[in-house]
Amino acid sequence: MATYKILITDNIAPQGIELLEKVPQFDVEVAVSLSPEELKKKVKDAHALIIRSATKVTSDVIEGAKKLKVIGRAGIGLDNVDVRAATKKGIVVMNAPEGNMVTTAEHTIAMLMALARNIPQATASLKSKKWEKKKFQGRELYRKILGIIGLGRIGSIVADRANGLKMKVIAYDPFVRPEMAEKIGVELVSLEELYQRADFITIHTPLTPETKYLINKKAFAQMKDGVMIVNCARGGIVKEKDLYEAIQKGKVAGAALDVFEKEPPQDNPLLDLDRVICTPHLGASTQEAQTNVAVAIAEQVTDYLINGVVRNA
Ligand code: NAD
Ligand code: MLT
DSSP, rough: OOOEEEEEEEOOOOOHHHHHHHHTTTEEEOOOOOOOOHHHHTTTTEEEEEEEESSOOOOOHHHHHHTOOEEESSSSSSSOOHHHHHHHTTTTEEEEEEEEEHHHHHHHHHHHHHTTTTTHHHHHHHHHTOOOOTTTTOOOTOOOOEEEEEEEEEHHHHHHHHTTOOOOEEETTTTTTTTHHHHHTTTEEHHHHHHHOSSSEEOOOOOHHHHHHHSSHHHHHHTTEEEEEEOSOOOBBBBHHHHOOOOHSSSSEEEESSSSSSSSOOSOOOGGGGGGEOOOSTTTTHHHHHHHHHHHHHHHHHHHHHHOOOOOO
């Protein structure tokens, strides 16, 4: 009987690990927080590598992974994997694109509401024994325009929830047809029009060479004065230096950030601004979503190694 070494290098839910351990042909090892050198050593004899966002699967790591057949991402973003290098070596790269989409959309709505109503700042103030009612007056979302950049799985769910809040939802996505957007109650517009009309802007694209620093100085200049920005997609889509300046100048009234150019952020001046609220990449962090993605990736990797079936590659 062929045996396969399954290496898991980020924290995934136990339900996924248990499924893999039940497969007689699998020898499962969990080793998290590895240095790049340790990762290279461990992956040498692995047939499958299972990760979340912390493990960086560079071309260097892939080069030394002589037996690797599959990389499984328990989640959506593949920006931490050199997919091109893997594909060149015949390694299948798969993700679990559906298990955390509702959870991430819910986090986006939570961030939007917390931003509009100053909830983190007001909590900190009250806990320091102050009673600052006037300082924390917020904004209503009702009838405000939400601009969604990237109307894919998560963007569409955010649109649905925002429609429920009676916001007017507009979106920019060059790969979506207007009829499809219309069906879910969204008006598809150009990026320029979105910048001009939106009171709140939320980003839901992947990080690609095209979207890197998409939201920059030039983009902020086209936006409404006092716009609010939410980023629960990927650090690096918003240029942090330009966002800092736009907030300092009062052009942007506030930002809610779940993701950062460098994670964890180190000496990031955005974190010193009162107008910035933030979470440590918690978009997908619910028990439900983590179980979903761990089980999905365990099943997909098993299906590939045992039955040769490829899903979500
Ligand atoms: P998706 O592929 O379903 O949707 C992405 C959409 O972006 C697509 O419709 C695509 O057409 C669009 N798009 C691509 N390039 C674009 C561009 N230049 N301008 C406008 N639109 C563009 O992906 P998804 O599942 O909705 O995930 C979206 C993002 O959220 C990804 O970056 C993912 O990694 C991130 N994410 C973050 C968390 C978190 O924990 N914060 C959790 C899950 C996903
Ligand atoms: C994802 O792309 O799925 C997210 O980054 C969620 C995560 O794995 O934390």
